[in-house]
Structures are given as C-alpha cells and as structure tokens.
Amino acid sequence: MIDPRGMTIGQAAQAAAARWPRAPLFCAPPDPGRAWDPEGRELTQEAVAEAAAALAERLAAAGYGRGHRAALDLENRPEHLVWKLALAALGISCVPINPDLRPAEVAYILADSDPQLCVAAPNRRAALAEAIALGEGRALIAPDEPPPPAPARPRPGAPAPEDEASVIYTSGTTGKPKGCLLSHEYELELGRWYLTCGGLMAMTEGERLYNPLPLFHVNAGILSLTAMMLSGGCQIQPARFSRGAWWRDIRACRASIAHYLGVVIPALMAAEPSEDERAHALRFMVGAGVEPTLHAPAEARFGVPLIEVWGMTEMCRIIAANEEPRRIDTRAFGRPRPGLEARVVDDDDRDVPPGEPGEMVLRHSADAPRRGFFSGYLNKPEATAEAWRGGWFHTGDTVRMEPDGTLIFVDRKKNIIRRSGENIAAAEVEACLLEHPDVAQAAALAAPDPIRDEEVFAAVVLKPGRAADADMARRLFDWCMARMAYYKAPGWVLFMDALPVTGTQKVRKHDILPPGASPEALAGAIDLRAAKKR
The missing domain is CATH 3.30.300.30 (ANL, C-terminal domain)
Incomplete structure (x- = not known):
C-alpha cells in the first residue's frame, strides 16, 4: 500500500501508476443495456494516469488551475475517474452532480458552488444545459470536447494537501443541500483508513472491489476508489445496483469485496437461489443498514460476512464492526479506534450513561479535533460552527454505547x-x-x-x-x-x-x-x- 500522508491526490495517483502500471484500476462490467462500454472495459493505473495527464494539459492550456471548480455530470462512466484525477492534478475542485436531480435542484448547486466549467455525458447534456439556463451562464462541454478559455485566472502555486479537492452535496435538515468541502488530505486519508481497518476487513494488494453505488457519493467516488488506487486494486463499477446482475458481475469480474446498502440485502434475499450466489470469491461485504433479522440468514445463504459500518461525508474515518463478536442480531456498527474518539451525549452535550440513547459526537483527538474531517460547509460558516460546537462534531445520529465501547445505531436525530x-x-x-x-x-x-x-x-x-x-x-x-x-x-x-x-x-x-x-x-x-x- 502507498502511504499518501503529505501528498496531494495527483501525487498519489502518479505514485500508484509508477508502482502498478499494468494493474487494472477501474472495471466496467459487461452490460448490453448500458449507454457506455456495453461489452465492458478495464483501465489500468497507467492508462488512467496517462489519460488524466493529457486532459490536465488541455485544461491548463485553457487557463484552468488551482482554486477553480468543475461540475461533473458523468454518471458511473470511466470518464468520471479520468476527469477527477485531471482536476485534482491541477488543484481544480470536483463538484459531482447527481443525475437524478431535477434542473432546479442542479441550478441551486451550480449557483452555490460557482464552477468555472460544467462537463456532461452526451445523454446528460440537455438536462445540465436546462439547469445552467436557470442561473448564470456557464461553459458546458462533453468529456471529450476541448475546454473553452477559463473565465478567471487560477491561484498561483502548486496544489497542496490542505487544498479543496471536492464539494460533495448532502441533504440539509433545513431544506437546501449543504456543500461539504473536502481536501486532498481528507480524500487520501479516507482511502488509507479503509485499507488499515484490519480484522475481517484485512486487505492485500490487488483486491477487486465491486461497488454499485454512484460515483457522485463519497462511498464509491472517494472511499473505495481511493483505497483501490493506493493498494493496486480495481474498482468494479456497474451503472447502478441490479439484483439480476449482482452475482453474475461479482463472479465474472472476480470480485473479492463488495459494497452494499440496506436495500441490497433484502433484494438479494428475495431472489430465487442461484448457483452464482455461492460460486463467488468474495471474502467480505461492507455496507450499512442490514436488518438484524436478515443479517445471519444472509451470511449463511451467501457464505460471506456482511460487515456493518458507519460513516458520513463530513468525516473521513468509517467505524466498522470488523472484529468478533460483531453482534449481528443488533444494529451494532463497531467501536472507535485510535484516530477517532466518540461520545454519546444528551441535548445539552452531557454524556449519557452506557446503554442509554443519545447523539453520537466525534473528534480526532483533544489536540487536533478536526483532523481528518471535512473543511466546512460551503458558504455556511454558521452551520459549520454549530456542527462543531464544544469541539466535537455532532453527527445527528442517535446511538447507544455499550460498556465495552460498541456503538449501536438507534435512529437519526436530524429530520x-x-x-x-x-x-x-x-x-x-x-x-x-x-x-x-x-x-x-x-x-x-x-x-x-x-x-x-x-x-x-x-x-x-x-x-x-x-x-x-x-x-x-x-x-x-x-x-x-x-x-x-x-x-x-x-x-x-x-x-x-x-x-x-x-x-x-x-x-x-x-x-x-x-x-x-x-x-x-x-x-x-x-x-x-x-x-x-x-
């Protein structure tokens, strides 16, 4: 594994390509009904790095650079990865767009993040153009089109680890989504932390990770993708979750790890048993939201442990139930480990007794509470300060902490x-x-x-x-x-x-x-x- 501490994303990508040039980094499994790569495609670390370098050269020649932002509406296509790494190499922040959003919702994100360039897949261009038309005019191109001249000069100097790398929008409790500012340091630490969880999640070089979640989310777009880049592994990325394709893809693409959400497991359990569901090479699956009544039956049926984890966009360190006993008859999601401290508090931020429900609050440590967390909410300093009141990040999730430190999810405190x-x-x-x-x-x-x-x-x-x-x-x-x-x-x-x-x-x-x-x-x-x- 490459230790990315002190690096930018661009530097880490170059180091990975030099170490594992021929190793596949991104795999689109075959899918005849998909608009791109219907026969499937794999890209090596070297191929991705070369494509990203060529794109970065074109963007730099057009005047784009450090401090700019670019909105990407590229679905789960390989082009998203190439653009993400090209932007990072120049210090341009990536603003990924959820293709399910309506034009007015996208228009809000564009107005809030103010990207200098918008990039859309061919089938997404009309929708993004409609969103742009609702606000200020912005340049819109296809991923293979030459960029127009940048509307403003970039900041001087080379990208730094603390610079903004992404703006990821999350649902806000007051209605409008909030843009989470994520640094290069944050994104690389997210991948490093995942690789070092150990226990039932122990990883080696060359893992093949199947992730059907969208690239505009932290899970697939940063967590697993960065982890695979840093370890010579490959992310297997379908267009979206499909119950019919799940085991077929996992078997055909030789996946060793898979990611799920709560909806995936009941869908798989409702399907008729198949040969593929036991003829796979998975060592574990990682996700959140499995009903306790389904957890043991699913593990028995599919022959693979389901590791429940907890995470959120604002924090780069997941908490994982990756050590036995996992207590799969509850909603337990593990215990904090060094580098992440947790408390359970009442509405006045006072600790509640063990076993009692309260809000989970987190920090890295007393000396550096915000290390490894997001840089703040874009254009919302008051919301950032409120979330960090008392020097602890308030998650909005109600949990119980058992005497041994095990955290059990109860409900979301936020609306x-x-x-x-x-x-x-x-x-x-x-x-x-x-x-x-x-x-x-x-x-x-x-x-x-x-x-x-x-x-x-x-x-x-x-x-x-x-x-x-x-x-x-x-x-x-x-x-x-x-x-x-x-x-x-x-x-x-x-x-x-x-x-x-x-x-x-x-x-x-x-x-x-x-x-x-x-x-x-x-x-x-x-x-x-x-x-x-x-």
Whole structure:
C-alpha cells in the first residue's frame, strides 16, 4: 500500500501508476443495456494516469488551475475517474452532480458552488444545459470536447494537501443541500483508513472491489476508489445496483469485496437461489443498514460476512464492526479506534450513561479535533460552527454505547429520511408541497419500508374546497416528481383536516405516524410507491 500522508491526490495517483502500471484500476462490467462500454472495459493505473495527464494539459492550456471548480455530470462512466484525477492534478475542485436531480435542484448547486466549467455525458447534456439556463451562464462541454478559455485566472502555486479537492452535496435538515468541502488530505486519508481497518476487513494488494453505488457519493467516488488506487486494486463499477446482475458481475469480474446498502440485502434475499450466489470469491461485504433479522440468514445463504459500518461525508474515518463478536442480531456498527474518539451525549452535550440513547459526537483527538474531517460547509460558516460546537462534531445520529465501547445505531436525530441509501431532507419535501396552489400545510416524515429502509410519507392539509382523494394525491406526487429527484417524491400521502402541533406550533410528527408503524395500517393513507421511477 502507498502511504499518501503529505501528498496531494495527483501525487498519489502518479505514485500508484509508477508502482502498478499494468494493474487494472477501474472495471466496467459487461452490460448490453448500458449507454457506455456495453461489452465492458478495464483501465489500468497507467492508462488512467496517462489519460488524466493529457486532459490536465488541455485544461491548463485553457487557463484552468488551482482554486477553480468543475461540475461533473458523468454518471458511473470511466470518464468520471479520468476527469477527477485531471482536476485534482491541477488543484481544480470536483463538484459531482447527481443525475437524478431535477434542473432546479442542479441550478441551486451550480449557483452555490460557482464552477468555472460544467462537463456532461452526451445523454446528460440537455438536462445540465436546462439547469445552467436557470442561473448564470456557464461553459458546458462533453468529456471529450476541448475546454473553452477559463473565465478567471487560477491561484498561483502548486496544489497542496490542505487544498479543496471536492464539494460533495448532502441533504440539509433545513431544506437546501449543504456543500461539504473536502481536501486532498481528507480524500487520501479516507482511502488509507479503509485499507488499515484490519480484522475481517484485512486487505492485500490487488483486491477487486465491486461497488454499485454512484460515483457522485463519497462511498464509491472517494472511499473505495481511493483505497483501490493506493493498494493496486480495481474498482468494479456497474451503472447502478441490479439484483439480476449482482452475482453474475461479482463472479465474472472476480470480485473479492463488495459494497452494499440496506436495500441490497433484502433484494438479494428475495431472489430465487442461484448457483452464482455461492460460486463467488468474495471474502467480505461492507455496507450499512442490514436488518438484524436478515443479517445471519444472509451470511449463511451467501457464505460471506456482511460487515456493518458507519460513516458520513463530513468525516473521513468509517467505524466498522470488523472484529468478533460483531453482534449481528443488533444494529451494532463497531467501536472507535485510535484516530477517532466518540461520545454519546444528551441535548445539552452531557454524556449519557452506557446503554442509554443519545447523539453520537466525534473528534480526532483533544489536540487536533478536526483532523481528518471535512473543511466546512460551503458558504455556511454558521452551520459549520454549530456542527462543531464544544469541539466535537455532532453527527445527528442517535446511538447507544455499550460498556465495552460498541456503538449501536438507534435512529437519526436530524429530520432526515433515508431511502435506499439516499438522504432526503423532510424540509425540502415540505417546501415543495407547500408551493402547490392546493396545499395549506404539509409534513414529511420517514415511514418504514421493507425494501428501501425508509420511504417518504407526506401528511397534507388542503385548502378549503379541494377534494382529498387519490386523484389529488397523484397530482401532488406529479408536482414533486417534476421538481425534485424521483426518490424525494412522497411514496405515501395522507390527507388530514389539521396537523397535530405542540404549544409552540411545532408539528408532532410522531402523532401522525408513530415510530415503526406501517402506513399500510393507517386508514386513508394512499400508496404511490409503484409510481416512483427514474
């Protein structure tokens, strides 16, 4: 493994290419229905480095460099990796775009991050152009087009480890997503930390890691990709998760590690048993959100341990249940190790007794609490300060800490709905519904879902004279689908005469749908889940 401490991403990529020039770094498995590389393709460390160097030369000649930003809407294509490394080599920050976002949502990200250049795959160009048209004019090119002249001069000097390498947008509890500023040092430390977890996650050179998650997220775009680059390994990157392709790809591409989210395991368990699901070379799978009742049966059926981990964009160090006993009958996700300290606190930031629920707060150490964390929220210094109050980062997750230090997930303290691995701000859904001319009040909350972990549940109060029926529910659904990413639209709608509120007029969401209660048992709840499609 290459120790990247003190390096920039560009320096680490060059070192990896020099050490393992012929080793594959990125693999697109065969997929006849995919718009790119339908027959599959592998790129070596050397090939990626050469393509990134040539692209960086073209960008530098056009005047792009340190301190600039570029927005990438390239899906899970190999071009994303080449562009990411070319940008990093010049000190240009990468702003990856979720292709499921609607134009208005992308327009917000572009206005907030102010990229000097936007790059889109051919099938994404029209959508990104529409988003650009909603705001200030920005240069838009295809990944193989020559860049236009940069609109401003770059900062002098070579990139440094502490420089910004990415802006990753996460759902904010107040509605609009927040841009997490990630440095070169952060991204390389994320990969190094992953490689050194040890235990059941012990890795060697040349691992082949199957990751069906999107490259615009930290998991596939930074965590596993950087780890593979630093260890001579290969990331196997399908277009997205497919139950039918999962075991076929893993077997054909000789994967030794696989990443999952909670939605993956129930989907695989619901499939008919196949020969491929036991004829693989996986040593372990890494993910989060497996239902405790499914954990042991899945390990027994597939013959591979499922290692539950916890992480978030703001922190480059995952916590992993990679040592026995793992307590797979609970939502345990491991214990902190040197380089990461954790406490469980109440609303006044006082420690709660062992075994009691509270918010998990984290830091590197007393001397350097923010080492290995994000650099802050873009354009939101107040939000950054609030998250770091008292010198500890407040995760917004409610956990229990057992006497032996084991952390067990309980719930999200923040007003966030987590559907199939996507974080959805309830406030964003509520704001969209309230813009509809027929809506007087709206509350969005998480409803349990057997496949997707959670689903968006919307309680709606209509203006006088409006019909509270299935047709109205579908109109509200279509309204949201036209304005937000498909996964944010309500999967359930319940019409109410009034929302229950506290004495200070805060909505009592637990009175609408009690924790753990199924919407299917709620009279009047309208199920729209089947209509939620990309």
